[in-house]
Amino acid sequence: MMLTTMRVAFRNISRQKKRSFLLVGAIAFGMLVITLLNALTGGVVENLRVNFSHALGGHVFIIGREFTSSGQVILKIAPDERLDQLLVEHDSVIESLTKRSRTLPTLIFGSKQTMQLMYGVDFLAEDKLLDSLVVTDGSLEHVLEYHDAIILPKPSGERLGVQPGETILVKLETLTGQQNVGEFRVAAFIEDQEQFGISAAYAHRTYLNSLLNLEADEYQVLNMFLTDLAVLEDLARDFRLGLRSPDELEEEFAEVEEEEMGLTVTVGNVPITPTPEPEEIRPWDGTRYEVMHINQIMEPVEQMVGVLNKVALVIFLILLVVTMVGITNTFRMIMIERTREIGTMRAFGMQKGQVRSIFLWEAAFLGILGSLAGVVLGGVIALILGSITFNADPSLQFFLNHGQITFTFAPASIVFNLCLVVFTSLLAAYRPATAAARLSPLEALSSHT
Amino acid sequence: MKKITLLLGTVLIALLVAAAASAQDFAEIEAILARIDARTRFDTDFSAVMTMVVEDPEQGTSKMVVRQFRRDDGDHFLLLIQEPITQKGQGYLLEGDNLWFYDPSSRKFAHTSLKETFQDSDARNADFAQWSYSTSYAVEGYGEGTLGSHAVYIIDLAAVDDTVPFPYVKMWVTQQGDLVLKVEEYSLNRRLMRSSLFPKYAKVGSAVIPVQLVFIDELVEGKRTQVALSEISTSEIPDYVFTKAYIERVNR
Numbered sequence: 001m002m003l004t005t006m007r008v009a010f011r012n013i014s015r016q017k018k019r020s021f022l023l024v025g026a027i028a029f030g031m032l033v034i035t036l037l038n039a040l041t042g043g044v045v046e047n048l049r050v051n052f053s054h055a056l057g058g059h060v061f062i063i064g065r066e067f068t069s070s071g072q073v074i075l076k077i078a079p080d081e082r083l084d085q086l087l088v089e090h091d092s093v094i095e096s097l098t099k100r101s102r103t104l105p106t107l108i109f110g111s112k113q114t115m116q117l118m119y120g121v122d123f124l125a126e127d128k129l130l131d132s133l134v135v136t137d138g139s140l141e142h143v144l145e146y147h148d149a150i151i152l153p154k155p156s157g158e159r160l161g162v163q164p165g166e167t168i169l170v171k172l173e174t175l176t177g178q179q180n181v182g183e184f185r186v187a188a189f190i191e192d193q194e195q196f197g198i199s200a201a202y203a204h205r206t207y208l209n210s211l212l213n214l215e216a217d218e219y220q221v222l223n224m225f226l227t228d229l230a231v232l233e234d235l236a237r238d239f240r241l242g243l244r245s246p247d248e249l250e251e252e253f254a255e256v257e258e259e260e261m262g263l264t265v266t267v268g269n270v271p272i273t274p275t276p277e278p279e280e281i282r283p284w285d286g287t288r289y290e291v292m293h294i295n296q297i298m299e300p301v302e303q304m305v306g307v308l309n310k311v312a313l314v315i316f317l318i319l320l321v322v323t324m325v326g327i328t329n330t331f332r333m334i335m336i337e338r339t340r341e342i343g344t345m346r347a348f349g350m351q352k353g354q355v356r357s358i359f360l361w362e363a364a365f366l367g368i369l370g371s372l373a374g375v376v377l378g379g380v381i382a383l384i385l386g387s388i389t390f391n392a393d394p395s396l397q398f399f400l401n402h403g404q405i406t407f408t409f410a411p412a413s414i415v416f417n418l419c420l421v422v423f424t425s426l427l428a429a430y431r432p433a434t435a436a437a438r439l440s441p442l443e444a445l446s447s448h449t
Numbered sequence: 450m451k452k453i454t455l456l457l458g459t460v461l462i463a464l465l466v467a468a469a470a471s472a473q474d475f476a477e478i479e480a481i482l483a484r485i486d487a488r489t490r491f492d493t494d495f496s497a498v499m500t501m502v503v504e505d506p507e508q509g510t511s512k513m514v515v516r517q518f519r520r521d522d523g524d525h526f527l528l529l530i531q532e533p534i535t536q537k538g539q540g541y542l543l544e545g546d547n548l549w550f551y552d553p554s555s556r557k558f559a560h561t562s563l564k565e566t567f568q569d570s571d572a573r574n575a576d577f578a579q580w581s582y583s584t585s586y587a588v589e590g591y592g593e594g595t596l597g598s599h600a601v602y603i604i605d606l607a608a609v610d611d612t613v614p615f616p617y618v619k620m621w622v623t624q625q626g627d628l629v630l631k632v633e634e635y636s637l638n639r640r641l642m643r644s645s646l647f648p649k650y651a652k653v654g655s656a657v658i659p660v661q662l663v664f665i666d667e668l669v670e671g672k673r674t675q676v677a678l679s680e681i682s683t684s685e686i687p688d689y690v691f692t693k694a695y696i697e698r699v700n701r
Contacts (some may be wrong), residue, residue: 070610111506111670169668171642176611177564180637181668213637 005354009361012334013369019330020366026326027370027421028377030319035378037312038413041305043406044399048301049294051398057098058223059294060236062243064287074175075220077287083222086242090235095227098126099219101208105172107152107201109160116156118170118201120208120219129202138164138188147207150184153199157189164188174213182211229294236293243289320421324428327366331359331432342436343444352437359433360426367425371418382407475588478604482583484627488657489580494686495519495653497678499528499577503570506671513568517678518690521579525691528577529699530568538700541567541574542693548574549693553700558693564614571643571664571674573614582606582620585613593624596631600624615642628657641667654683 013020053059064077077083077099087094101120106113123130123144130140136154143149150168162168163186170182184203192199206216214220226232335342342355389403390396397403501513514532519525528541538553541561549558563575586606594603606618615634622629632645644667647659660681666672689695 068611070612072611108668111672113507113669171668173614174611174637177562177614178608178611178616178637179614179634179642181640181642182638211638 002357005357006361009358010365012358012362013365016334023323023327023330023366024370024373026319026323027367027425028373030316030323031371031374031417031421032378032381033319034312034316034417035375035409035414036381036407037315038309038417039378039382039407039409040405041308041312042408042410043401045298045302045305046408047399047401047406049298050401052297053225053294056223056294056297057100057221059226059229059232060224060239061292062222062224062239063220063290063292065290066287067281067283067285068176070176071283072176073281076175076214076218077220077222077289078215078218080243080287082243083289086239090238093227093231093235095225096128097222097224099205099222101205101212101214101218101220103172103208103212105170107156107160108169108171109162109166112160114156114159116153116201117199118150118172118203118208120205120212121202122205123202133188133202134191136189136191138186140188143187146185146187147204148183148185149187149204151188151190151202152186153192153201154189155192155199156201157186162186170211172211174211176213178213180211180213182207232293232295236291239289240291243291245284245286245288247284316417316420320424324424327363327425327428328432331363331429332435334359334362335432335436338436339439339444342439343441343446346439346441347445355439356433356437359429359436363425363429363433364422367422368418370425371421375414375418379409382409475591478588478591478602479583481602481622481627482586482588482604482606485622485629486580486583488627491519491521491579491654491656491683493654493683495521495656496680496682496684496686498531498680500677500679501570501572502675503568504671504673504675505569506669508569511569513570517577518686519577520686520691524578526578527691527696528567529696536568538696540696541577542691542696543574543578544691551693551696551700556697556700571666571672572662572676575614576645576662576664582618585609586618589617594621596621599630601630629659643667651678651681653681 062077062083063075064080066074066076068074087097099122103118103120104115105118107116121129130143133140133151137157140151143151150170152162160168165186167183167185170184172180172182174180184207205219209216209218226235345355346352385405386407387404390400390405391403400406496516496518499515499517501515503511503513505511512532513530513536516529516531518527518529524543524545526541526543530536530539538551540551542549542551542558543563548561548563550561551558561574563573563578565574566572567574567576585608587609589605589607591602591604594601601621601623604620604622606620608616608618616637617635617639619633619635620629621631628650629647631647633641634643634645636642644665646663646665647661648663649659649661650657651660658678660678662676664674664676
């Protein structure tokens with residue numbers, strides 16, 4: 001019986017092609033907008049995650065801080081058994097890792113100077129780095145031989161007017177802020193490695209360390225790329241807990257106690273807290289680590305995208321309300337047009353519920369067809385837009401995947417939207433359907449419509 | 450055996466005498482450094498107008514006029530840029546150990562350091578505060594020589610800790626009057642980075658300060674900064690001048 005009802009409902013839709021087309025079109029438009037917006041924001045988040053990881057050189061970032069005898073806090077990681085042990089334990093999920101020192105020195109050649117981010121790299125340990133660099137001038141052949149070799153981004157080389165083989169001065173500050181100068185031999189120019197306006201020069205870590213006043217085996221940042229991002233937060237937590245020193249734990253405990261013991265004065269149930277004193281840094285021994293991961297960096301972006309998705313949903317709901325009004329009016333018209341037909345069907349023994357079902361099935365079919373059309377159309381538009389390569393501003397490149405817009409379709413979200421459309425369509429058609437079901441067969445047959 | 454003992458004893462005594470003599474000499478040089486520091490300290494308030502001419506081979510020559518207010522009691526100074534018009538209102542406020550930079554375009558104060566360079570010049574923020582050679586550096590050695598027509602001590606200094614930007618300093622000080630005529634500043638690996646010349650001094654109240662200063666960047670060919678002080682005054686400066694509120698007010 002249900003099949004018959006469905007068949008009649010489908011026949012009714014195909015009987016009024018123009019009207020059905022308009023209703024399906026309206027629903028499809030709403031579905032197209034929400035699908036494209038959701039897919040676009042999903043793609044942007046994915047691209048930002050990948051591009052940020054690439055630009056920052058990893059998924060997990062570890063920095064170490066030491067408190068010096070002169071009261072300064074410096075960024076430094078010295079060889080540490082705890083860290084080595086953790087790296088061994090998580091070796092299976094670590095795709096690659098880099099231990100680098102970094103600085104933002106002034107490069108000087110004759111009377112010209114420029115500032116340039118510079119990494120101190122262990123080229124033997126980072127064996128894939130040299131292969132990944134695109135050389136525009138000079139050669140990377142002798143980089144391993146010369147302890148003072150420097151690989152420069154092409155724009156910096158051009159700004160200085162230096163040629164490969166020539167020597168430049170690098171003026172920098174040691175970790176504690178003292179001035180230091182080193183001579184570096186330009187090995188090669190490379191294309192800006194990052195497509196996002198972040199470019200870096202590379203030199204031997206041991207030599208750069210000697211200028212930064214670090215030991216040869218020390219470094220400042222440990223970055224890790226993981227094989228599986230699903231383990232990202234667990235791994236970061238393991239490192240955070242594993243690298244926490246006992247005095248850090250004590251301090252945390254003391255802070256909690258202080259908070260608990262603190263008296264709170266309330267005025268009208270509003271707690272009045274005194275203005276906090278400027279935070280005083282307490283000296284500590286050894287290295288204190290900070291473990292960050294890409295998801296923490298992405299958190300504000302994801303929040304922003306969440307707001308965008310909510311805005312898109314509101315727009316979608318508004319479109320649906322407008323469409324619902326259209327569906328209700330259309331079904332009222334349909335009911336009037338088909339009064340005699342309903343009367344005939346009722347006279348032949350069709351029950352009230354079946355009449356209602358025919359109307360509701362029509363609405364459901366319209367909703368399903370409209371939603372599917374919207375999704376398919378969205379897919380086609382995404383395919384076309386996604387194949388265009390945009391030569392955008394470097395900052396915009398962060399949102400793109402190799403210059404192309406990425407659309408990430410979330411099946412759960414599509415199914416949710418589809419259900420929402422079908423539900424609202426049914427809701428819109430319910431009253432006309434009930435009114436049609438309540439028609440008396442006698443009155444319906446005597447109707448002139 | 451006795452001869453060897455005698456020889457060793459003689460050598461030991463000679464070494465002790467030399468060390469004592471050296472310590473004595475260093476004490477004399479340290480006293481000179483203390484006098485230099487003391488003489489650049491003002492007992493009264495101090496204000497002046499600094500005209501800075503920065504010669505940069507890439508950027509060309511630029512002029513900057515800065516109004517300086519200084520109160521050494523409590524380590525205060527305020528540097529307010531008056532020219533060029535694009536930087537007018539920018540200020541540096543030293544309050545004890547804290548140095549703040551104010552940018553009127555953002556209306557915000559940012560923490561900076563005495564180690565930093567002043568704007569794009571070759572001068573450092575510390576150059577406008579009271580000198581502290583005697584406390585920041587230890588004497589490594591010294592010699593005698595001449596600079597122009599002046600008989601000078603040439604003193605080698607090494608920083609006592611890492612709180613000063615230049616770990617090594619060589620200075621030329623007149624034997625008569627303890628005037629610093631020239632200072633060379635070196636990097637941690639002892640490369641000459643900056644030369645400072647002080648060709649003209651003036652007595653201001655109880656202090657004797659250079660009123661003409663030349664800073665030469667020894668790494669960038671042709672880069673140098675000349676500073677001349679004028680409108681020098683030791684009149685009392687109201688307390689409110691050394692406050693953040695004052696910098697904000699003059700920018701309204």
